[in-house]
Amino acid sequence: MVWHPALGFWIAGRRSRATLIELRKRKQGQGRQPWVGISASALPYKRTPPSWLKISSTDVEDNICKFAKKGLTPSQIGVILRDSHGIAQVKSVTGNKILRILKAHGLAPEIPEDLYHLIKKAVSIRKHLERNRKDKDSKFRLILVESRIHRLARYYKKTKKLPPVWKYASFEACGIKHSPV
Numbered sequence: 001m002v003w004h005p006a007l008g009f010w011i012a013g014r015r016s017r018a019t020l021i022e023l024r025k026r027k028q029g030q031g032r033q034p035w036v037g038i039s040a041s042a043l044p045y046k047r048t049p050p051s052w053l054k055i056s057s058t059d060v061e062d063n064i065c066k067f068a069k070k071g072l073t074p075s076q077i078g079v080i081l082r083d084s085h086g087i088a089q090v091k092s093v094t095g096n097k098i099l100r101i102l103k104a105h106g107l108a109p110e111i112p113e114d115l116y117h118l119i120k121k122a123v124s125i126r127k128h129l130e131r132n133r134k135d136k137d138s139k140f141r142l143i144l145v146e147s148r149i150h151r152l153a154r155y156y157k158k159t160k161k162l163p164p165v166w167k168y169a170s171f172e173a174c175g176i177k178h179s180p181v
Contacts, residue, residue: 049093053086057094060087061101068107074098075113112161118149119173126170146170 063085067077077098081087091097102108109116125142129135149168156162 044088044092047092050088053093055085055087055093060085060090060093061105064090064098064101065105065107068102068105073109073113073116074102111166112152112156115149115152115156115162118145118152119168121145122149122170123173 060081063081064077067080068074072080078090081090087093090101094101096104099108111119122142122145125138125145129138129142132138146168153162153166153168157164157166
């Protein structure tokens, strides 16, 4: 048995590189491990806006506010600015990130975006379970998603991005009237 420090577990005998990569992929489903999410895009080294970009920072801020009023999330706004307007990094043009600009104008979402998407996923799983009551796998996945919601909410309360009295209630998220009986 040999301890493999990059993978974080013991390996019996000699293994090829391909086998080690497969073992590493298998471990990626686990939550708080250091090797989860190894792919990422590299940020540009230059922090100044490109010389060919002829749009001012006030125009970019106006565009961000306009898109937010249409109901787009900060990540959707970033994708539109990147694809349609050629602005790769809003921070290099304006000096602030999209969410900070939205907070300054009072247009920031009430709950953080990743928490919102997890709640949306839990609602869709719950609707699926109303139609398919015997779907055991979906019940299990719902438990996992809701535990992720609670963990993320605890973090956001600690960092004061959510009010301390905020609580996830599945019946309120679904829009189902909760009977006190």
